[in-house]
Amino acid sequence: MLKLKAKRIAVRNAESAMALAGITASVVALDDEDLLDLADIFARGSDTPLGSIARTEMARRGISL
Numbered sequence: 001m002l003k004l005k006a007k008r009i010a011v012r013n014a015e016s017a018m019a020l021a022g023i024t025a026s027v028v029a030l031d032d033e034d035l036l037d038l039a040d041i042f043a044r045g046s047d048t049p050l051g052s053i054a055r056t057e058m059a060r061r062g063i064s065l
Contacts, residue, residue, distance in 0.1 A: 043065060
């Protein structure tokens with residue numbers, strides 16, 4: 001039973017990592033204006049993973065709000 005649970009957790013973790021990689025790739029693929037819009041949406045709320053990804057990409061590109 002523990003092996004099955006461990007396998008399910010491993011599969012879920014792998015799927016989550018793939019989903020996060022896809023989201024990150026989507027943010028990186030945005031043009032500057034769309035990236036700024038996305039960052040603006042998440043600037044007002046609490047710190048979220050998507051907002052963090054957007055801010056990191058903006059820093060990499062050297063742009064700011």
